[in-house]
Amino acid sequence: MTRTVEGQGVPFLGEPPLGIICFDDIGTAFDPSNLAASALLLRALAYDSHGPRKQVFLTSHHDDLTTRLLPLLLPPAGCTMKVIEFQPWTEEDGAQVKCYRVVSAADNWKERLHALAGGSIKG
Numbered sequence: 001m002t003r004t005v006e007g008q009g010v011p012f013l014g015e016p017p018l019g020i021i022c023f024d025d026i027g028t029a030f031d032p033s034n035l036a037a038s039a040l041l042l043r044a045l046a047y048d049s050h051g052p053r054k055q056v057f058l059t060s061h062h063d064d065l066t067t068r069l070l071p072l073l074l075p076p077a078g079c080t081m082k083v084i085e086f087q088p089w090t091e092e093d094g095a096q097v098k099c100y101r102v103v104s105a106a107d108n109w110k111e112r113l114h115a116l117a118g119g120s121i122k123g
Contacts, residue, residue: 021045022057032065039072047079077104 023042031038046056060066075081080103087096 019052020055020057022059024059026058026060026065026069032068035065035068036072039069042073043076046073046081047076075102075104079104 042056042058045054047053058069060069070083073081080101083100083102085098085100087098089095
């Protein structure tokens with residue numbers, strides 16, 4: 001069922017039934033000059049506090065674009081992001097992955113400062 005966004009005349013298909021949105025190989029579709037605007041849209045989908053959040057999956061085969069995009073996608077305070085990096089496939093080990101849990105700097109700044117100071121800061 002197609003509805004129209006009020007006052008805009010834009011077709012709107014409604015909420016995804018599972019709250020999941022996938023973007024496959026984003027590097028081929030994103031214009032590097034509009035990377036910040038694209039990241040803003042993705043952050044709004046994933047972290048919007050005014051509506052239902054979506055679980056956003058991004059895949060990319062372009063290391064340079066991914067390296068530029070990840071800092072723009074850092075989660076706000078109280079949210080996390082998971083990054084899964086696929087390692088080269090080998091006959092011995094098969095598919096291997098590295099998983100990273102990304103938190104907002106605001107969430108753990110005291111612990112990070114404490115670790116950087118060698119444990120000498122009380123907080």
